[in-house]
Amino acid sequence: DIQMTQSPSSLSASVGDRVTITCRAGQSIGSYLNWYQQKPGEAPKVLIFGASTLQSGVPSRFSGSGSGTDFTLTITSLQPDDFATYYCQQTYNSPRTFGQGTKVEIK
Amino acid sequence: QVTLKESGPVLVKPTETLTLTCTVSGFSLSNPRMAVSWIRQPPGKALEWLAHIFSNDEKSYNTSLKSRLTISKVTSESQVVLTMTNMDPVDTATYYCAREGYCRGATCYAGYYFMDVWGKGTTVTVSS
Numbered sequence: 001d002i003q004m005t006q007s008p009s010s011l012s013a014s015v016g017d018r019v020t021i022t023c024r025a026g027q028s029i030g031s032y033l034n035w036y037q038q039k040p041g042e043a044p045k046v047l048i049f050g051a052s053t054l055q056s057g058v059p060s061r062f063s064g065s066g067s068g069t070d071f072t073l074t075i076t077s078l079q080p081d082d083f084a085t086y087y088c089q090q091t092y093n094s095p096r097t098f099g100q101g102t103k104v105e106i107k
Numbered sequence: 108q109v110t111l112k113e114s115g116p117v118l119v120k121p122t123e124t125l126t127l128t129c130t131v132s133g134f135s136l137s138n139p140r141m142a143v144s145w146i147r148q149p150p151g152k153a154l155e156w157l158a159h160i161f162s163n164d165e166k167s168y169n170t171s172l173k174s175r176l177t178i179s180k181v182t183s184e185s186q187v188v189l190t191m192t193n194m195d196p197v198d199t200a201t202y203y204c205a206r207e208g209y210c211r212g213a214t215c216y217a218g219y220y221f222m223d224v225w226g227k228g229t230t231v232t233v234s235s
Binding site: 001031032034036038043044045046049050053055056087089091094095096097098099100101 | 146167203218
C-alpha cells in the first residue's frame with residue numbers, strides 16, 4: 001500500500017494568510033493525487049484532482065502542485081470559509097489511501 | 108443531479124456483521140468511467156478508504172480489512188452493498204459512499220480518478 005504523509009497535522013492562520021500544506025507519497029505516484037476539504041459534520045469535498053486541476057466551482061485561491069512523491073496544496077489569502085481539515089489521497093493504484101489530514105484553525 | 112445515499116443500522120453488537128447500502132441516482136453503475144467507493148471516519152479521526160467496485164465488477168479492498176469486507180453491486184437497483192464481518196467497537200465510525208470518476212463536466216482526464224460526489228454518511232456505533 002502507498003503511504004501518504006501530510007504536514008503539518010495542524011496549523012493556525014489568520015484570514016488573508018497564505019497557507020501551504022504538504023503531502024508526501026511513499027513511492028512515486030505521478031500526478032495521481034487529490035485534495036479534499038472537510039468541514040465538521042460534513043462529507044469531504046474534492047478541491048483538486050490530478051495534483052493540479054481545480055474541480056468545478058472551487059475558488060481559484062486554491063492551487064495544487066507537485067508530482068512523483070511530493071505535493072503541495074496552497075491557499076492564497078485564506079478566507080473564513082477555508083477553516084477546515086484537508087486530506088490528500090492517491091489514486092495511482094488500489095487500495096486508495098488518504099493522508100492523515102491537516103486541520104487549519106483560526107489564529 | 109447525482110446523489111448517493113448510505114443506509115444501514117445505527118447500532119450493531121460486537122461480533123455481528125454490518126451491512127451497508129449505497130443507493131445512487133443520476134448515474135448508472137454500468138458506466139465504465141465510474142466506480143463507487145466506501146470510506147469511513149471514526150470520531151475525530153482521519154478518513155480511511157475501505158473498498159471500491161467498478162462497472163465491470165472489478166473490486167479492491169483496504170489491505171488491513173480485506174478479510175472482513177465484501178463489496179457488491181446490484182446495477183438494476185442502483186445499489187452498492189458493503190458488508191463488514193466481526194464488528195468491534197473500534198469500527199464505530201461514519202461510513203460514506205462516494206462516486207469515483209475521472210470526468211469534470213464534459214471533460215475527462217483518463218485514469219485520474221477522484222471522488223467527486225459523496226453521500227452524507229451514516230453513523231454506525233458498535234456496542235453491546
